[in-house]
Amino acid sequence: MLDSSLTQEIAAVDGAELDPDVTFADLTTLRIGGKPRLSVRCATTGAVAEVVRLLDRSSVPLLVVGGGSNLVVADGELDVVAVIIEAADITLNLANSVVVAEAGAEWDDVVSLSVDAGLGGIECLSGIPGSAGATPVQNVGAYGVEISDVLTRVQLLDRGTGEVAWVDAASLELAYRYSNLKFTNRAVVLAIELQLRDDGLSAPLRFGELARRLAVSAEENAAGTVRRPVALVREAVLELRRAKGMVVETTDHDTWSAGSFFTNPIVDPALADQVQARVAAERGEEEAARMPRYPAGEGKEKLSAAWLIERAGFAKGHPGVGARAGLSTKHTLALTNRGDATSEDLVALAREIRDGVYAVFGVTLVPEPVWVGVKID
Missing domain, CATH: 3.30.465.10 (Uridine Diphospho-n-acetylenolpyruvylglucosamine Reductase; domain 3)
Incomplete structure:
Protein backbone atom coordinates (compact mmCIF):
# COMPACT_ATOMS: atom_id res chain seq x y z
CA MET A 1 0.00 0.00 0.00
CA LEU A 2 1.31 3.41 -0.99
CA ASP A 3 0.71 5.66 1.99
CA SER A 4 2.32 8.83 3.29
CA SER A 5 4.80 6.86 5.38
CA LEU A 6 6.11 4.90 2.37
CA THR A 7 6.17 8.04 0.26
CA GLN A 8 8.34 9.71 2.89
CA GLU A 9 10.68 6.71 2.96
CA ILE A 10 11.06 6.90 -0.81
CA ALA A 11 11.67 10.65 -0.72
CA ALA A 12 14.43 10.09 1.86
CA VAL A 13 16.39 7.70 -0.42
CA ASP A 14 19.70 9.26 -1.42
CA GLY A 15 19.54 10.11 -5.13
CA ALA A 16 15.71 9.88 -5.34
CA GLU A 17 13.42 12.85 -6.00
CA LEU A 18 9.62 12.91 -6.17
CA ASP A 19 8.09 14.56 -9.25
CA PRO A 20 4.41 15.43 -8.64
CA ASP A 21 3.67 16.78 -12.10
CA VAL A 22 5.07 14.39 -14.72
CA THR A 23 2.78 12.21 -16.85
CA PHE A 24 3.52 9.23 -19.07
CA ALA A 25 2.88 11.48 -22.05
CA ASP A 26 5.95 13.41 -20.86
CA LEU A 27 7.98 10.23 -20.41
CA THR A 28 7.29 8.30 -23.64
CA THR A 29 8.23 8.84 -27.26
CA LEU A 30 4.59 8.21 -28.26
CA ARG A 31 3.67 11.17 -26.01
CA ILE A 32 0.62 9.28 -24.81
CA GLY A 33 -0.32 8.26 -21.28
CA GLY A 34 -1.88 9.45 -18.07
CA LYS A 35 -0.61 10.29 -14.61
CA PRO A 36 0.97 7.75 -12.26
CA ARG A 37 0.10 7.75 -8.56
CA LEU A 38 3.65 8.79 -7.82
CA SER A 39 6.75 9.49 -9.89
CA VAL A 40 10.28 9.07 -8.54
CA ARG A 41 13.34 10.27 -10.42
CA CYS A 42 16.43 8.21 -9.53
CA ALA A 43 19.81 9.79 -10.22
CA THR A 44 21.84 6.69 -9.27
CA THR A 45 21.50 2.97 -9.74
CA GLY A 46 21.60 2.63 -5.97
CA ALA A 47 18.54 4.86 -5.71
CA VAL A 48 16.73 2.78 -8.35
CA ALA A 49 17.44 -0.41 -6.41
CA GLU A 50 16.36 0.99 -3.05
CA VAL A 51 13.15 2.58 -4.38
CA VAL A 52 12.14 -0.63 -6.15
CA ARG A 53 12.88 -2.65 -3.00
CA LEU A 54 10.68 -0.36 -0.89
CA LEU A 55 7.80 -0.56 -3.34
CA ASP A 56 8.08 -4.32 -3.76
CA ARG A 57 8.11 -4.90 0.00
CA SER A 58 4.75 -3.13 0.18
CA SER A 59 3.44 -4.82 -3.00
CA VAL A 60 2.95 -1.46 -4.72
CA PRO A 61 2.65 -1.73 -8.53
CA LEU A 62 5.50 0.05 -10.30
CA LEU A 63 6.78 0.72 -13.78
CA VAL A 64 10.45 1.32 -14.42
CA VAL A 65 10.89 4.00 -17.10
CA GLY A 66 14.04 4.80 -19.04
CA GLY A 67 13.70 6.49 -22.41
CA GLY A 68 10.04 5.50 -22.73
CA SER A 69 10.49 4.44 -26.35
CA ASN A 70 8.78 1.08 -26.01
CA LEU A 71 5.68 1.89 -23.94
CA VAL A 72 2.00 2.16 -24.80
CA VAL A 73 0.34 3.59 -21.67
CA ALA A 74 -3.33 4.18 -20.91
CA ASP A 75 -4.74 7.64 -20.37
CA GLY A 76 -6.20 8.92 -17.09
CA GLU A 77 -5.06 8.16 -13.55
CA LEU A 78 -2.94 5.00 -13.31
CA ASP A 79 -2.49 2.95 -10.15
CA VAL A 80 1.24 2.59 -10.61
CA VAL A 81 4.41 4.29 -9.39
CA ALA A 82 6.78 5.46 -12.13
CA VAL A 83 10.40 4.79 -11.22
CA ILE A 84 12.34 6.96 -13.65
CA ILE A 85 15.94 5.90 -14.19
CA GLU A 86 18.23 8.89 -14.70
CA ALA A 87 21.53 7.19 -13.77
CA ALA A 88 23.39 7.81 -17.02
CA ASP A 89 27.14 7.28 -16.60
CA LYS A 244 11.94 6.60 -42.16
CA GLY A 245 11.07 8.93 -39.28
CA MET A 246 12.92 6.66 -36.87
CA VAL A 247 15.09 9.32 -35.24
CA VAL A 248 13.09 11.27 -32.67
CA GLU A 249 12.43 14.90 -33.65
CA THR A 250 10.16 17.04 -31.47
CA THR A 251 8.54 18.82 -34.42
CA ASP A 252 8.03 15.71 -36.60
CA HIS A 253 4.92 13.70 -35.70
CA ASP A 254 6.24 10.78 -37.76
CA THR A 255 8.74 10.29 -34.93
CA TRP A 256 6.11 10.37 -32.17
CA SER A 257 6.10 6.60 -32.13
CA ALA A 258 7.33 3.52 -30.35
CA GLY A 259 9.64 2.68 -33.24
CA SER A 260 8.86 -0.51 -35.13
CA PHE A 261 5.49 -1.39 -33.65
CA PHE A 262 5.24 -5.02 -34.75
CA THR A 263 7.99 -7.63 -34.71
CA ASN A 264 8.81 -9.40 -37.94
CA PRO A 265 6.80 -12.63 -37.75
CA ILE A 266 8.63 -15.93 -37.31
CA VAL A 267 6.59 -18.62 -39.08
CA ASP A 268 6.70 -22.18 -40.37
CA PRO A 269 7.97 -22.50 -43.96
CA ALA A 270 4.56 -23.88 -44.97
CA LEU A 271 2.87 -20.64 -43.92
CA ALA A 272 5.54 -18.60 -45.70
CA ASP A 273 4.80 -20.66 -48.84
CA GLN A 274 1.08 -19.92 -48.46
CA VAL A 275 1.75 -16.20 -48.14
CA GLN A 276 3.99 -16.23 -51.19
CA ALA A 277 1.39 -18.17 -53.20
CA ARG A 278 -1.27 -15.62 -52.22
CA VAL A 279 0.96 -12.79 -53.37
CA ALA A 280 1.66 -14.60 -56.66
CA ALA A 281 -2.04 -15.12 -57.29
CA GLU A 282 -3.00 -11.53 -56.57
CA ARG A 283 0.09 -9.55 -57.54
CA GLY A 284 2.01 -11.78 -59.91
CA GLU A 285 5.01 -14.08 -59.77
CA GLU A 286 7.51 -11.24 -60.01
CA GLU A 287 6.16 -9.57 -56.87
CA ALA A 288 6.02 -12.89 -55.06
CA ALA A 289 9.65 -13.59 -55.92
CA ARG A 290 10.63 -10.34 -54.17
CA MET A 291 8.85 -11.25 -50.94
CA PRO A 292 11.30 -11.02 -48.03
CA ARG A 293 11.72 -14.36 -46.24
CA TYR A 294 14.81 -15.35 -44.31
CA PRO A 295 15.95 -18.42 -42.35
CA ALA A 296 15.21 -17.93 -38.65
CA GLY A 297 16.65 -21.13 -37.18
CA GLU A 298 15.00 -24.34 -35.98
CA GLY A 299 12.97 -24.83 -39.15
CA LYS A 300 11.44 -21.33 -39.05
CA GLU A 301 11.46 -18.36 -41.38
CA LYS A 302 11.23 -14.62 -40.76
CA LEU A 303 8.91 -12.45 -42.82
CA SER A 304 8.84 -8.66 -43.05
CA ALA A 305 6.05 -7.08 -41.01
CA ALA A 306 6.28 -3.82 -42.97
CA TRP A 307 6.05 -5.67 -46.29
CA LEU A 308 2.97 -7.57 -45.14
CA ILE A 309 1.30 -4.41 -43.84
CA GLU A 310 1.76 -2.67 -47.16
CA ARG A 311 0.56 -5.67 -49.21
CA ALA A 312 -2.48 -5.97 -46.95
CA GLY A 313 -3.55 -2.55 -48.23
CA PHE A 314 -2.25 -0.18 -45.56
CA ALA A 315 -0.34 2.72 -47.07
CA LYS A 316 1.98 5.17 -45.38
CA GLY A 317 -0.05 7.77 -43.53
CA HIS A 318 -3.11 5.50 -43.14
CA PRO A 319 -5.90 6.35 -42.32
CA GLY A 320 -5.17 9.82 -43.68
CA VAL A 321 -5.53 13.53 -42.95
CA GLY A 322 -7.31 14.36 -39.70
CA ALA A 323 -6.61 11.06 -37.96
CA ARG A 324 -5.27 11.42 -34.43
CA ALA A 325 -3.23 8.20 -34.75
CA GLY A 326 -1.86 6.91 -38.03
CA LEU A 327 0.89 5.04 -39.77
CA SER A 328 3.98 7.12 -40.31
CA THR A 329 4.06 8.91 -43.65
CA LYS A 330 7.60 7.60 -44.02
CA HIS A 331 7.44 3.99 -42.77
CA THR A 332 4.48 1.64 -42.43
CA LEU A 333 5.92 -0.19 -39.42
CA ALA A 334 5.62 2.86 -37.15
CA LEU A 335 2.28 3.73 -35.53
CA THR A 336 2.34 7.40 -34.66
CA ASN A 337 0.65 10.06 -32.56
CA ARG A 338 -0.29 12.80 -35.00
CA GLY A 339 -0.39 15.35 -32.19
CA ASP A 340 -3.30 14.69 -29.84
CA ALA A 341 -3.90 10.93 -30.02
CA THR A 342 -5.19 8.99 -27.03
CA SER A 343 -4.12 5.50 -26.07
CA GLU A 344 -7.42 4.15 -27.40
CA ASP A 345 -6.77 5.82 -30.77
CA LEU A 346 -3.45 4.02 -31.00
CA VAL A 347 -4.84 0.69 -29.82
CA ALA A 348 -7.66 0.88 -32.38
CA LEU A 349 -5.13 1.49 -35.15
CA ALA A 350 -2.89 -1.35 -33.97
CA ARG A 351 -5.86 -3.70 -33.90
CA GLU A 352 -6.93 -2.63 -37.40
CA ILE A 353 -3.46 -3.28 -38.83
CA ARG A 354 -3.02 -6.61 -37.05
CA ASP A 355 -6.45 -7.90 -38.05
CA GLY A 356 -6.08 -6.65 -41.62
CA VAL A 357 -2.80 -8.50 -42.14
CA TYR A 358 -4.27 -11.67 -40.66
CA ALA A 359 -7.35 -11.45 -42.90
CA VAL A 360 -5.21 -11.25 -46.04
CA PHE A 361 -2.27 -13.50 -45.20
CA GLY A 362 -3.19 -15.59 -42.15
CA VAL A 363 -0.17 -14.16 -40.31
CA THR A 364 -0.61 -12.71 -36.82
CA LEU A 365 1.55 -9.67 -36.15
CA VAL A 366 2.78 -9.34 -32.57
CA PRO A 367 3.23 -5.86 -31.05
CA GLU A 368 6.71 -5.07 -29.79
CA PRO A 369 5.97 -2.42 -27.12
CA VAL A 370 5.05 -3.02 -23.48
CA TRP A 371 1.37 -2.27 -22.81
CA VAL A 372 0.42 -0.56 -19.55
CA GLY A 373 -3.28 -0.33 -18.66
CA VAL A 374 -4.40 -1.10 -22.23
CA LYS A 375 -4.66 -4.24 -24.37
CA ILE A 376 -4.89 -4.94 -28.06
CA ASP A 377 -7.45 -7.72 -27.51
Whole structure:
Protein backbone atom coordinates (compact mmCIF):
# COMPACT_ATOMS: atom_id res chain seq x y z
CA MET A 1 0.00 0.00 0.00
CA LEU A 2 1.31 3.41 -0.99
CA ASP A 3 0.71 5.66 1.99
CA SER A 4 2.32 8.83 3.29
CA SER A 5 4.80 6.86 5.38
CA LEU A 6 6.11 4.90 2.37
CA THR A 7 6.17 8.04 0.26
CA GLN A 8 8.34 9.71 2.89
CA GLU A 9 10.68 6.71 2.96
CA ILE A 10 11.06 6.90 -0.81
CA ALA A 11 11.67 10.65 -0.72
CA ALA A 12 14.43 10.09 1.86
CA VAL A 13 16.39 7.70 -0.42
CA ASP A 14 19.70 9.26 -1.42
CA GLY A 15 19.54 10.11 -5.13
CA ALA A 16 15.71 9.88 -5.34
CA GLU A 17 13.42 12.85 -6.00
CA LEU A 18 9.62 12.91 -6.17
CA ASP A 19 8.09 14.56 -9.25
CA PRO A 20 4.41 15.43 -8.64
CA ASP A 21 3.67 16.78 -12.10
CA VAL A 22 5.07 14.39 -14.72
CA THR A 23 2.78 12.21 -16.85
CA PHE A 24 3.52 9.23 -19.07
CA ALA A 25 2.88 11.48 -22.05
CA ASP A 26 5.95 13.41 -20.86
CA LEU A 27 7.98 10.23 -20.41
CA THR A 28 7.29 8.30 -23.64
CA THR A 29 8.23 8.84 -27.26
CA LEU A 30 4.59 8.21 -28.26
CA ARG A 31 3.67 11.17 -26.01
CA ILE A 32 0.62 9.28 -24.81
CA GLY A 33 -0.32 8.26 -21.28
CA GLY A 34 -1.88 9.45 -18.07
CA LYS A 35 -0.61 10.29 -14.61
CA PRO A 36 0.97 7.75 -12.26
CA ARG A 37 0.10 7.75 -8.56
CA LEU A 38 3.65 8.79 -7.82
CA SER A 39 6.75 9.49 -9.89
CA VAL A 40 10.28 9.07 -8.54
CA ARG A 41 13.34 10.27 -10.42
CA CYS A 42 16.43 8.21 -9.53
CA ALA A 43 19.81 9.79 -10.22
CA THR A 44 21.84 6.69 -9.27
CA THR A 45 21.50 2.97 -9.74
CA GLY A 46 21.60 2.63 -5.97
CA ALA A 47 18.54 4.86 -5.71
CA VAL A 48 16.73 2.78 -8.35
CA ALA A 49 17.44 -0.41 -6.41
CA GLU A 50 16.36 0.99 -3.05
CA VAL A 51 13.15 2.58 -4.38
CA VAL A 52 12.14 -0.63 -6.15
CA ARG A 53 12.88 -2.65 -3.00
CA LEU A 54 10.68 -0.36 -0.89
CA LEU A 55 7.80 -0.56 -3.34
CA ASP A 56 8.08 -4.32 -3.76
CA ARG A 57 8.11 -4.90 0.00
CA SER A 58 4.75 -3.13 0.18
CA SER A 59 3.44 -4.82 -3.00
CA VAL A 60 2.95 -1.46 -4.72
CA PRO A 61 2.65 -1.73 -8.53
CA LEU A 62 5.50 0.05 -10.30
CA LEU A 63 6.78 0.72 -13.78
CA VAL A 64 10.45 1.32 -14.42
CA VAL A 65 10.89 4.00 -17.10
CA GLY A 66 14.04 4.80 -19.04
CA GLY A 67 13.70 6.49 -22.41
CA GLY A 68 10.04 5.50 -22.73
CA SER A 69 10.49 4.44 -26.35
CA ASN A 70 8.78 1.08 -26.01
CA LEU A 71 5.68 1.89 -23.94
CA VAL A 72 2.00 2.16 -24.80
CA VAL A 73 0.34 3.59 -21.67
CA ALA A 74 -3.33 4.18 -20.91
CA ASP A 75 -4.74 7.64 -20.37
CA GLY A 76 -6.20 8.92 -17.09
CA GLU A 77 -5.06 8.16 -13.55
CA LEU A 78 -2.94 5.00 -13.31
CA ASP A 79 -2.49 2.95 -10.15
CA VAL A 80 1.24 2.59 -10.61
CA VAL A 81 4.41 4.29 -9.39
CA ALA A 82 6.78 5.46 -12.13
CA VAL A 83 10.40 4.79 -11.22
CA ILE A 84 12.34 6.96 -13.65
CA ILE A 85 15.94 5.90 -14.19
CA GLU A 86 18.23 8.89 -14.70
CA ALA A 87 21.53 7.19 -13.77
CA ALA A 88 23.39 7.81 -17.02
CA ASP A 89 27.14 7.28 -16.60
CA ILE A 90 28.99 5.79 -19.59
CA THR A 91 32.52 4.40 -19.16
CA LEU A 92 34.79 3.43 -22.05
CA ASN A 93 37.87 1.32 -21.32
CA LEU A 94 40.05 1.74 -24.38
CA ALA A 95 42.57 -0.81 -23.09
CA ASN A 96 40.13 -3.68 -23.61
CA SER A 97 37.34 -2.05 -25.68
CA VAL A 98 34.76 -2.62 -22.96
CA VAL A 99 31.90 -0.15 -22.55
CA VAL A 100 29.77 0.03 -19.40
CA ALA A 101 26.61 2.13 -19.45
CA GLU A 102 24.17 2.78 -16.65
CA ALA A 103 20.57 1.98 -17.47
CA GLY A 104 19.45 5.59 -17.78
CA ALA A 105 22.05 6.54 -20.36
CA GLU A 106 20.53 7.55 -23.68
CA TRP A 107 21.31 4.67 -26.00
CA ASP A 108 22.46 6.81 -28.91
CA ASP A 109 24.91 8.56 -26.59
CA VAL A 110 26.47 5.16 -25.89
CA VAL A 111 26.78 4.54 -29.63
CA SER A 112 28.10 8.02 -30.39
CA LEU A 113 30.79 7.92 -27.71
CA SER A 114 31.88 4.45 -28.80
CA VAL A 115 32.10 5.44 -32.46
CA ASP A 116 34.02 8.62 -31.61
CA ALA A 117 36.51 6.43 -29.73
CA GLY A 118 36.92 4.16 -32.77
CA LEU A 119 35.16 1.20 -31.16
CA GLY A 120 33.08 -0.98 -33.45
CA GLY A 121 30.11 -3.29 -33.03
CA ILE A 122 27.10 -1.08 -32.27
CA GLU A 123 27.27 1.55 -35.03
CA CYS A 124 24.36 -0.16 -36.84
CA LEU A 125 22.24 0.53 -33.75
CA SER A 126 22.68 4.29 -34.13
CA GLY A 127 19.63 6.50 -33.70
CA ILE A 128 17.52 3.96 -31.83
CA PRO A 129 15.57 5.91 -29.20
CA GLY A 130 15.42 4.89 -25.56
CA SER A 131 17.83 4.04 -22.80
CA ALA A 132 20.74 1.63 -22.50
CA GLY A 133 18.89 -0.39 -19.88
CA ALA A 134 16.14 -1.29 -22.33
CA THR A 135 18.47 -2.78 -24.94
CA PRO A 136 18.93 -6.25 -23.42
CA VAL A 137 15.28 -6.59 -22.36
CA GLN A 138 14.09 -7.07 -25.92
CA ASN A 139 17.48 -7.71 -27.53
CA VAL A 140 17.35 -4.50 -29.55
CA GLY A 141 18.53 -4.86 -33.12
CA ALA A 142 18.71 -3.11 -36.48
CA TYR A 143 20.44 -3.48 -39.84
CA GLY A 144 21.66 -7.01 -39.17
CA VAL A 145 23.08 -6.36 -35.68
CA GLU A 146 21.59 -7.20 -32.27
CA ILE A 147 22.71 -6.17 -28.80
CA SER A 148 23.31 -9.86 -28.09
CA ASP A 149 26.26 -9.70 -30.52
CA VAL A 150 28.22 -7.51 -28.10
CA LEU A 151 26.52 -7.81 -24.71
CA THR A 152 28.69 -9.58 -22.15
CA ARG A 153 27.09 -8.84 -18.77
CA VAL A 154 24.10 -7.07 -17.25
CA GLN A 155 23.80 -5.67 -13.76
CA LEU A 156 20.40 -6.68 -12.39
CA LEU A 157 18.31 -6.00 -9.34
CA ASP A 158 16.59 -9.32 -8.63
CA ARG A 159 13.12 -8.29 -7.49
CA GLY A 160 12.58 -11.64 -5.77
CA THR A 161 15.60 -11.38 -3.49
CA GLY A 162 16.36 -7.66 -3.61
CA GLU A 163 19.98 -8.45 -4.49
CA VAL A 164 22.08 -6.63 -7.08
CA ALA A 165 24.57 -8.63 -9.16
CA TRP A 166 26.26 -8.77 -12.54
CA VAL A 167 25.05 -11.74 -14.60
CA ASP A 168 26.34 -13.18 -17.87
CA ALA A 169 24.42 -12.24 -21.00
CA ALA A 170 24.07 -15.96 -21.77
CA SER A 171 21.69 -16.31 -18.82
CA LEU A 172 19.16 -13.97 -20.48
CA GLU A 173 18.25 -16.44 -23.27
CA LEU A 174 18.55 -13.69 -25.85
CA ALA A 175 16.71 -14.32 -29.12
CA TYR A 176 14.94 -12.22 -31.77
CA ARG A 177 13.42 -9.30 -29.83
CA TYR A 178 13.33 -11.46 -26.72
CA SER A 179 15.02 -12.04 -23.38
CA ASN A 180 13.76 -13.77 -20.28
CA LEU A 181 13.47 -10.29 -18.74
CA LYS A 182 10.75 -9.24 -21.17
CA PHE A 183 7.22 -9.10 -19.75
CA THR A 184 8.35 -10.90 -16.56
CA ASN A 185 9.18 -8.06 -14.12
CA ARG A 186 11.61 -10.48 -12.47
CA ALA A 187 14.50 -8.02 -12.49
CA VAL A 188 15.47 -4.42 -13.21
CA VAL A 189 18.43 -3.66 -15.46
CA LEU A 190 20.79 -1.23 -13.72
CA ALA A 191 23.74 -1.29 -16.16
CA ILE A 192 25.06 -3.11 -19.20
CA GLU A 193 28.55 -4.16 -20.32
CA LEU A 194 29.54 -4.42 -23.99
CA GLN A 195 32.61 -5.93 -25.62
CA LEU A 196 33.41 -3.92 -28.74
CA ARG A 197 36.18 -4.03 -31.36
CA ASP A 198 39.18 -1.70 -31.36
CA ASP A 199 40.07 -1.65 -35.08
CA GLY A 200 37.72 1.19 -36.01
CA LEU A 201 35.66 -1.02 -38.31
CA SER A 202 31.98 -1.89 -38.17
CA ALA A 203 30.27 -5.18 -37.57
CA PRO A 204 30.02 -7.21 -40.81
CA LEU A 205 27.48 -5.55 -43.11
CA ARG A 206 24.71 -8.05 -43.82
CA PHE A 207 21.62 -5.90 -44.28
CA GLY A 208 20.85 -5.17 -47.93
CA GLU A 209 19.57 -1.60 -47.61
CA LEU A 210 22.55 -0.47 -45.54
CA ALA A 211 25.00 -2.42 -47.66
CA ARG A 212 23.73 -0.73 -50.81
CA ARG A 213 24.04 2.69 -49.17
CA LEU A 214 27.68 1.87 -48.43
CA ALA A 215 28.40 0.54 -51.93
CA VAL A 216 28.76 -3.09 -50.88
CA SER A 217 28.23 -5.40 -53.85
CA ALA A 218 25.56 -8.11 -53.81
CA GLU A 219 28.27 -10.77 -53.73
CA GLU A 220 30.05 -9.10 -50.80
CA ASN A 221 26.73 -8.64 -49.00
CA ALA A 222 25.89 -12.32 -49.44
CA ALA A 223 29.23 -13.26 -47.91
CA GLY A 224 28.48 -11.06 -44.91
CA THR A 225 32.13 -10.23 -44.23
CA VAL A 226 32.49 -6.64 -45.46
CA ARG A 227 33.23 -4.01 -42.81
CA ARG A 228 33.47 -0.26 -43.08
CA PRO A 229 34.78 2.54 -40.80
CA VAL A 230 32.42 2.93 -37.85
CA ALA A 231 31.81 6.67 -38.36
CA LEU A 232 30.84 6.09 -41.99
CA VAL A 233 28.39 3.34 -41.04
CA ARG A 234 26.88 5.37 -38.22
CA GLU A 235 26.17 8.29 -40.54
CA ALA A 236 24.62 5.98 -43.16
CA VAL A 237 22.39 4.37 -40.53
CA LEU A 238 21.26 7.75 -39.22
CA GLU A 239 20.43 8.88 -42.75
CA LEU A 240 18.34 5.76 -43.35
CA ARG A 241 16.54 6.07 -40.02
CA ARG A 242 15.81 9.79 -40.51
CA ALA A 243 14.30 9.03 -43.91
CA LYS A 244 11.94 6.60 -42.16
CA GLY A 245 11.07 8.93 -39.28
CA MET A 246 12.92 6.66 -36.87
CA VAL A 247 15.09 9.32 -35.24
CA VAL A 248 13.09 11.27 -32.67
CA GLU A 249 12.43 14.90 -33.65
CA THR A 250 10.16 17.04 -31.47
CA THR A 251 8.54 18.82 -34.42
CA ASP A 252 8.03 15.71 -36.60
CA HIS A 253 4.92 13.70 -35.70
CA ASP A 254 6.24 10.78 -37.76
CA THR A 255 8.74 10.29 -34.93
CA TRP A 256 6.11 10.37 -32.17
CA SER A 257 6.10 6.60 -32.13
CA ALA A 258 7.33 3.52 -30.35
CA GLY A 259 9.64 2.68 -33.24
CA SER A 260 8.86 -0.51 -35.13
CA PHE A 261 5.49 -1.39 -33.65
CA PHE A 262 5.24 -5.02 -34.75
CA THR A 263 7.99 -7.63 -34.71
CA ASN A 264 8.81 -9.40 -37.94
CA PRO A 265 6.80 -12.63 -37.75
CA ILE A 266 8.63 -15.93 -37.31
CA VAL A 267 6.59 -18.62 -39.08
CA ASP A 268 6.70 -22.18 -40.37
CA PRO A 269 7.97 -22.50 -43.96
CA ALA A 270 4.56 -23.88 -44.97
CA LEU A 271 2.87 -20.64 -43.92
CA ALA A 272 5.54 -18.60 -45.70
CA ASP A 273 4.80 -20.66 -48.84
CA GLN A 274 1.08 -19.92 -48.46
CA VAL A 275 1.75 -16.20 -48.14
CA GLN A 276 3.99 -16.23 -51.19
CA ALA A 277 1.39 -18.17 -53.20
CA ARG A 278 -1.27 -15.62 -52.22
CA VAL A 279 0.96 -12.79 -53.37
CA ALA A 280 1.66 -14.60 -56.66
CA ALA A 281 -2.04 -15.12 -57.29
CA GLU A 282 -3.00 -11.53 -56.57
CA ARG A 283 0.09 -9.55 -57.54
CA GLY A 284 2.01 -11.78 -59.91
CA GLU A 285 5.01 -14.08 -59.77
CA GLU A 286 7.51 -11.24 -60.01
CA GLU A 287 6.16 -9.57 -56.87
CA ALA A 288 6.02 -12.89 -55.06
CA ALA A 289 9.65 -13.59 -55.92
CA ARG A 290 10.63 -10.34 -54.17
CA MET A 291 8.85 -11.25 -50.94
CA PRO A 292 11.30 -11.02 -48.03
CA ARG A 293 11.72 -14.36 -46.24
CA TYR A 294 14.81 -15.35 -44.31
CA PRO A 295 15.95 -18.42 -42.35
CA ALA A 296 15.21 -17.93 -38.65
CA GLY A 297 16.65 -21.13 -37.18
CA GLU A 298 15.00 -24.34 -35.98
CA GLY A 299 12.97 -24.83 -39.15
CA LYS A 300 11.44 -21.33 -39.05
CA GLU A 301 11.46 -18.36 -41.38
CA LYS A 302 11.23 -14.62 -40.76
CA LEU A 303 8.91 -12.45 -42.82
CA SER A 304 8.84 -8.66 -43.05
CA ALA A 305 6.05 -7.08 -41.01
CA ALA A 306 6.28 -3.82 -42.97
CA TRP A 307 6.05 -5.67 -46.29
CA LEU A 308 2.97 -7.57 -45.14
CA ILE A 309 1.30 -4.41 -43.84
CA GLU A 310 1.76 -2.67 -47.16
CA ARG A 311 0.56 -5.67 -49.21
CA ALA A 312 -2.48 -5.97 -46.95
CA GLY A 313 -3.55 -2.55 -48.23
CA PHE A 314 -2.25 -0.18 -45.56
CA ALA A 315 -0.34 2.72 -47.07
CA LYS A 316 1.98 5.17 -45.38
CA GLY A 317 -0.05 7.77 -43.53
CA HIS A 318 -3.11 5.50 -43.14
CA PRO A 319 -5.90 6.35 -42.32
CA GLY A 320 -5.17 9.82 -43.68
CA VAL A 321 -5.53 13.53 -42.95
CA GLY A 322 -7.31 14.36 -39.70
CA ALA A 323 -6.61 11.06 -37.96
CA ARG A 324 -5.27 11.42 -34.43
CA ALA A 325 -3.23 8.20 -34.75
CA GLY A 326 -1.86 6.91 -38.03
CA LEU A 327 0.89 5.04 -39.77
CA SER A 328 3.98 7.12 -40.31
CA THR A 329 4.06 8.91 -43.65
CA LYS A 330 7.60 7.60 -44.02
CA HIS A 331 7.44 3.99 -42.77
CA THR A 332 4.48 1.64 -42.43
CA LEU A 333 5.92 -0.19 -39.42
CA ALA A 334 5.62 2.86 -37.15
CA LEU A 335 2.28 3.73 -35.53
CA THR A 336 2.34 7.40 -34.66
CA ASN A 337 0.65 10.06 -32.56
CA ARG A 338 -0.29 12.80 -35.00
CA GLY A 339 -0.39 15.35 -32.19
CA ASP A 340 -3.30 14.69 -29.84
CA ALA A 341 -3.90 10.93 -30.02
CA THR A 342 -5.19 8.99 -27.03
CA SER A 343 -4.12 5.50 -26.07
CA GLU A 344 -7.42 4.15 -27.40
CA ASP A 345 -6.77 5.82 -30.77
CA LEU A 346 -3.45 4.02 -31.00
CA VAL A 347 -4.84 0.69 -29.82
CA ALA A 348 -7.66 0.88 -32.38
CA LEU A 349 -5.13 1.49 -35.15
CA ALA A 350 -2.89 -1.35 -33.97
CA ARG A 351 -5.86 -3.70 -33.90
CA GLU A 352 -6.93 -2.63 -37.40
CA ILE A 353 -3.46 -3.28 -38.83
CA ARG A 354 -3.02 -6.61 -37.05
CA ASP A 355 -6.45 -7.90 -38.05
CA GLY A 356 -6.08 -6.65 -41.62
CA VAL A 357 -2.80 -8.50 -42.14
CA TYR A 358 -4.27 -11.67 -40.66
CA ALA A 359 -7.35 -11.45 -42.90
CA VAL A 360 -5.21 -11.25 -46.04
CA PHE A 361 -2.27 -13.50 -45.20
CA GLY A 362 -3.19 -15.59 -42.15
CA VAL A 363 -0.17 -14.16 -40.31
CA THR A 364 -0.61 -12.71 -36.82
CA LEU A 365 1.55 -9.67 -36.15
CA VAL A 366 2.78 -9.34 -32.57
CA PRO A 367 3.23 -5.86 -31.05
CA GLU A 368 6.71 -5.07 -29.79
CA PRO A 369 5.97 -2.42 -27.12
CA VAL A 370 5.05 -3.02 -23.48
CA TRP A 371 1.37 -2.27 -22.81
CA VAL A 372 0.42 -0.56 -19.55
CA GLY A 373 -3.28 -0.33 -18.66
CA VAL A 374 -4.40 -1.10 -22.23
CA LYS A 375 -4.66 -4.24 -24.37
CA ILE A 376 -4.89 -4.94 -28.06
CA ASP A 377 -7.45 -7.72 -27.51
